[in-house]
Amino acid sequence: MARIELQLAHSYARTVRSDADYALLPLDITFEDGGAYALLGPSGCGKTTMLNIISGLVTASHGVIRFDGVDCTRATPQERNIAQVFQFPVIYDTMTVGENLAFPLRNRKVPAAQIRERVGRIAEMLELSAQLDQRAANLAADAKQKISLGRGLVRPDVSAVLFDEPLTVIDPHLKWELRRKLKQIHHELGLTLIYVTHDQVEAMTFADQVLVMARGRVVQQGTPEDLFERPRHTFVGHFIGSPGMNLLPVEGRADGGLWLDGLSLGRPASAALPAGPLTLGIRPEYLSLSSEGGAGTVPATVTHVRHVGTSQLLSARIGALEIKAHLPVDAVPPAPGAVVHLALVGPHTRYYRNEELVEGPAHRPAPAA
Numbered sequence: 001m002a003r004i005e006l007q008l009a010h011s012y013a014r015t016v017r018s019d020a021d022y023a024l025l026p027l028d029i030t031f032e033d034g035g036a037y038a039l040l041g042p043s044g045c046g047k048t049t050m051l052n053i054i055s056g057l058v059t060a061s062h063g064v065i066r067f068d069g070v071d072c073t074r075a076t077p078q079e080r081n082i083a084q085v086f087q088f089p090v091i092y093d094t095m096t097v098g099e100n101l102a103f104p105l106r107n108r109k110v111p112a113a114q115i116r117e118r119v120g121r122i123a124e125m126l127e128l129s130a131q132l133d134q135r136a137a138n139l140a141a142d143a144k145q146k147i148s149l150g151r152g153l154v155r156p157d158v159s160a161v162l163f164d165e166p167l168t169v170i171d172p173h174l175k176w177e178l179r180r181k182l183k184q185i186h187h188e189l190g191l192t193l194i195y196v197t198h199d200q201v202e203a204m205t206f207a208d209q210v211l212v213m214a215r216g217r218v219v220q221q222g223t224p225e226d227l228f229e230r231p232r233h234t235f236v237g238h239f240i241g242s243p244g245m246n247l248l249p250v251e252g253r254a255d256g257g258l259w260l261d262g263l264s265l266g267r268p269a270s271a272a273l274p275a276g277p278l279t280l281g282i283r284p285e286y287l288s289l290s291s292e293g294g295a296g297t298v299p300a301t302v303t304h305v306r307h308v309g310t311s312q313l314l315s316a317r318i319g320a321l322e323i324k325a326h327l328p329v330d331a332v333p334p335a336p337g338a339v340v341h342l343a344l345v346g347p348h349t350r351y352y353r354n355e356e357l358v359e360g361p362a363h364r365p366a367p368a369a
């Protein structure tokens with residue numbers, strides 16, 4: 001396994017005129033040895049480009065990539081010793097499941113006893129033990145992709161295992177199980193895993209560290225909890241969550257007061273807010289309603305409420321602004337047209353200036369002694 005450092009940018013264009021010509025803007029990222037990472041972002045944000053630069057299928061147009069401190073920018077995929085699992089199964093139909101799993105080890109001339117031991121272990125983890133002697137050709141797409149996963153994980157000596165949306169062909173009910181399994185396998189095998197997905201649930205269940213990407217940039221790297229609790233950018237607030245964070249335009253005044261569309265939100269004590277235009281962010285999970293107004297609350301008109309499984313999702317309007325709140329599943333929902341009071345200011349409220357998080361006093365670094 002290896003510690004992988006990327007200090008690079010990439011453009012597929014021959015001549016670069018503006019930021020829009022970069023698939024990856026300049027970045028400086030380290031994947032620690034043995035970590036489980038997800039690259040998460042919408043289509044076209046640069047996830048696959050980053051994965052292919054790590055594997056060596058693409059050479060970065062600018063900068064360097066290092067494996068354990070050694071410059072590997074021009075090294076071939078074989079020299080980098082990377083295993084890769086793609087969206088669709090890459091297996092040999094004429095071989096049995098066991099032979100497919102053993103193939104990457106046989107290729108490297110691993111002794112037969114070690115192959116048997118490792119194949120047995122991987123098959124057990126992926127619940128393929130009963131099918132080891134079966135021909136791969138006769139299996140369903142799900143099982144074939146499990147073999148691909150197994151082939152990616154079977155070698156203990158790889159620098160990293162890269163996954164490019166590996167659960168695309170998997171049945172929804174099996175996806176959940178495989179996501180959990182991959183996490184468990186990561187803990188048991190200690191491999192460095194890097195997993196590309198545009199599905200936040202997949203990223204958040206699998207990875208210890210998630211890199212949220214947008215338009216060729218890593219907007220935030222953090223634990224799933226960081227991304228949920230302290231999105232550092234409005235894009236992350238909106239992209240993570242179901243639905244994402246409510247983002248409302250507010251105004252900070254010189255006296256510390258905060259205003260939304262002519263309504264006072266009081267003086268939030270939790271953050272030293274700059275004067276001027278800001279964005280207030282609050283997740284639907286943290287919005288509480290009351291029938292009475294009070295400091296930090298604003299009146300909103302309910303448009304509709306619908307059941308979404310574990311909660312009820314309330315939609316309301318504050319003037320022209322739409323806002324969403326999760327209500328407990330057993331709460332008596334307010335009727336459409338009712339006026340409710342939403343507590344926008346609280347410990348989970350975040351503030352953004354020019355899309356970037358305004359750090360509150362509690363999160364500022366201590367001044368030097």
Ligand SMILES: Nc1ncnc2c1ncn2[C@@H]1O[C@H](COP(=O)(O)OP(=O)(O)OP(=O)(O)O)[C@@H](O)[C@H]1O
Pocket residue numbers: 012023041042043044045046047048049050198
């Ligand atoms: N071989 C290529 N030649 C030119 N441009 C490319 C090439 N591959 C990707 N791009 C462009 O680079 C940008 C990043 O693409 P990339 O495939 O890395 O994004 P992605 O996040 O993996 O998207 P998706 O989830 O759709 O696969 C996009 O604008 C894409 O059109």
